[in-house]
Amino acid sequence: MGNFTMRLRQNVFLISLIAGLLLWLVYFSYASTRLRLVYFSYASTRLSRPDVSTTTKWLAPIVWEDAFDLTVIDNIYKPQNITVATTFFALGKYVRFLKDVLESAEQHFMVGYRVHYYVFTDLPDEVPTVTLGEGRQLTVIKTSSSNRWQEISLRRMEMIEKLIEDEVINKADYIFCLDVDSKFYAHWGAESLGDLVGVLHAWFFGTSRDQFTYERRPESQAYIPFNEGDYYYGGAVIGGRPDKVLKLVKTCRMNLDVDRANKIEAVWQEESHLNKYFLYNKPTKVLSPEYLWDDRKGKPSFMKVVRFSQVEKNYAEIRPNP
Numbered sequence: 552m553g554n555f556t557m558r559l560r561q562n563v564f565l566i567s568l569i570a571g572l573l574l575w576l577v578y579f580s581y582a583s584t585r586l587r588l589v590y591f592s593y594a595s596t597r598l599s600r601p602d603v604s605t606t607t608k609w610l611a612p613i614v615w616e617d618a619f620d621l622t623v624i625d626n627i628y629k630p631q632n633i634t635v636a637t638t639f640f641a642l643g644k645y646v647r648f649l650k651d652v653l654e655s656a657e658q659h660f661m662v663g664y665r666v667h668y669y670v671f672t673d674l675p676d677e678v679p680t681v682t683l684g685e686g687r688q689l690t691v692i693k694t695s696s697s698n699r700w701q702e703i704s705l706r707r708m709e710m711i712e713k714l715i716e717d718e719v720i721n722k723a724d725y726i727f728c729l730d731v732d733s734k735f736y737a738h739w740g741a742e743s744l745g746d747l748v749g750v751l752h753a754w755f756f757g758t759s760r761d762q763f764t765y766e767r768r769p770e771s772q773a774y775i776p777f778n779e780g781d782y783y784y785g786g787a788v789i790g791g792r793p794d795k796v797l798k799l800v801k802t803c804r805m806n807l808d809v810d811r812a813n814k815i816e817a818v819w820q821e822e823s824h825l826n827k828y829f830l831y832n833k834p835t836k837v838l839s840p841e842y843l844w845d846d847r848k849g850k851p852s853f854m855k856v857v858r859f860s861q862v863e864k865n866y867a868e869i870r871p872n873p
């Protein structure tokens with residue numbers, strides 16, 4: 552009898568132990584599931600833009616406000632001590648735009664990163680003095696002037712090509728080529744960095760492909776037929792790794808030269824050639840129109856922020872020819 556009681560006690564002990572373990576396991580898995588759910592719901596409310604597309608068909612990110620976590624991104628790029636080369640072309644009367652674009656860049660563009668501005672101009676004496684933050688510098692490059700703005704636009708590719716080969720390829724990790732007749736209005740940071748970066752043109756965002764102002768004459772190297780094309784990219788922003796941007800500007804420059812020899816000028820000059828290039832060499836990151844808006848355009852609801860915008864200007868007054 553005593554033997555039986557002993558065994559019963561042992562069994563009760565074992566059964567309670569196992570039951571306890573099971574209860575603890577059930578509780579633990581419940582708790583961790585709950586933690587994970589909390590994490591997921593936090594992530595999805597924080598990083599979601601159901602109103603716009605945040606990836607291309609080739610799975611490149613399209614950068615929109617509220618669709619990225621800047622803390623995570625800065626934690627990736629800050630320790631790399633990167634330098635971002637940035638070019639502006641300020642020929643003739645366009646020098647008047649330098650002050651605003653540089654001052655606003657100091658407030659909003661790649662703040663906390665090393666930035667090297669390269670200003671191309673035929674009027675170096677008229678480049679304004681702008682106070683630059685720590686780790687930021689400016690180099691003025693004297694260029695010859697031109698009587699036609701189309702010519703200036705055509706030669707930009709060639710000048711960027713030379714700058715990258717001579718200097719940027721060894722000195723910078725990324726490059727942005729930006730239009731000078733513009734201004735920064737809000738944060739533009741490391742979320743914009745990528746191997747090859749293009750921007751969606753404000754005026755063509757959401758319009759059908761047939762309305763894109765691609766070059767439609769087959770005689771031009773920039774020709775894109777009506778049933779092709781992904782987006783209409785703005786020529787005012789080109790970015791990426793220096794070697795990738797070098798390949799882009801070299802290809803566009805060569806195609807511009809072929810067109811010139813054939814006495815044809817693409818409808819939007821270098822922008823037409825850029826669109827052709829991006830059709831066959833897809834950008835690895837696409838910036839939303841937040842990164843290239845137009846001061847003349849109203850702000851639809853999907854535009855939560857305007858970061859960079861082309862300023863209103865009187866073309867007749869600033870261009871050497873209409």
Ligand SMILES: *[C@@H]1O[C@H](CO)[C@@H](O)[C@H](O)[C@H]1NC(C)=O
Nearest residue numbers: 630631632633634665722723
């Ligand atoms: C960051 O890079 C610059 C130039 O590229 C260099 O002069 C500087 O020493 C670097 N800083 C650190 C902390 O590595």
